[in-house]
Amino acid sequence: MIEIKKYTPACAREWNAFVEASRQGTFLLNRDYMDYHSHRFEDFSLMAYDSGRLVGVLPANVEGDELWSHRGLTYGGWLTPVKGFDASAMLRVWRSMTDFLSVEGVKRLHYKAIPSIYARCPAEEDVYALFRAGASVETCSVSSAIDLRNPVPFDSNAMRNMRKARANGLVVDADCGLPLFWPVLEQVLSARYGVAPVHTLAEMELLQSRFPENIRIFAVRDPAGEVLAGTVMYLTEKVAHAQYIASSPRGKELGALPLLFHHLVGLFADRNWFDFGISCEQGGRYLNEGLLRQKSGFGGRCVNYVSYVLNINEIIW
Secondary structure, eight states: EEEEEOGGGGHHHHHHHHHSSSSSGGGSSHHHGGGGGGGOOOOOEEEEOOOOOEEEEEEEEEEETHHHHESSSOOOHHHHHHHOOOHHHHHHHHHHHHHHHTTOOOOOOEEOOOOOOGOOOOOOOOHHHHHHHTOEEEEEEEEEEEETTTTOOOOOOHHHHHHHHTHHHHEEEOOHHHHHHHHHHHHHHHHHHSOOSSOHHHHHHHHHOOOOOTEEEEEOTTOOEEHHHHHHEEOSSSEEEEEEEOOOHHHHHHHEEEEEEEEHHHTTSSSSEEEEEEEEEEEGGOOOOOHHHHHHTTTOOOEEEEEEEGGGGOOOO
16 A cells, blocks of 8 residues: 655655665755755655655645646656566556545646656656556657767767867866856846846855755856856766856857867766757747757757646546
C-alpha cells in the first residue's frame, strides 16, 4: 500500500538523500536550492512511501485548487529509485497520489516531466502513468542539446565567427564573477524581450554559494578586459546546461558566443549532454527561430521539455 505524505522541513535530510540517490535527481531538486524562493510559493511537495520505505518524491506547489510541478523549477516530476521500482509501482503511486489530492481538494494537476537527458538511467514510468490517467499535453518547449558522446560539429558560420573572435583577441574567462556578467545579461533581456532575469543577482549569488561546483559563470572578454558575452552554467552529473546566455551587440559582432560555446563543449566533454535551453515562449506556442538557428549552428538538436495537465476528478484508472 502506497502512503502519500506532504513534505515538511523536518523531512529535508530524508528528501535530499533520496534525491541524490534517485534516477533523476539533480541539485535543483535539493531543498537547499528549492527553498531559496519558498516565500514565493506555497509548497505542496509530496513523498510516497511503500511499507515505510520512501519510493518517490514530487517537488510541487499549490495555487488554489491546482497543484503544479514546482513552478520555481525548470523541471521536476516524480523522482524514483534506481532499484525495485517499475511502471506498475508508478501506477500504484499515481493512484494513491490522485486519491490523496482529491481528499485535499485539489482538482487539477499540472505536471512537468523531467527531460530524459537528466536521468541516470531510463525513468519514464511517470509518462506512462499520465497516459493511463488520461492526461493531455499542456506545454511543449523545444530545447537544443548536443550529445557529447557523438557531437554534431559546429556549422561553417559558427566556425567562421569563432575564428573572427580569436582574430580580435577575445578570450574565455572561467573565473568571471556574477556581478561582472549580470549587467550584460540584464541589458540584453531588457532590450530584446522587455524582461528581467528570473533570478536576481542576490539570489543567484546565494545559490552559487550553496552549490559552487554546480553553478559556474563563464565570460568572453576583449583585450581591454570588457565582458562581451557569457553564460551561467548549471552542471549536473549527466548534463552541462546553459541556464542564462547573453551577448552584447559588440560581442555578437565579434563572434563571442561561438568562441564561448566551442570552449565549453570541449571543457564538459566528460558529460553526456550539453543543453543550450529552450527557444520557445508561451509554453511552446511561439518558436524563436533565430535563437533556435544559432543553437543548431553550435550542434544542438531537439529535446522537448513537456508538461501535462490532468483533471483529478475525471480519472478512470
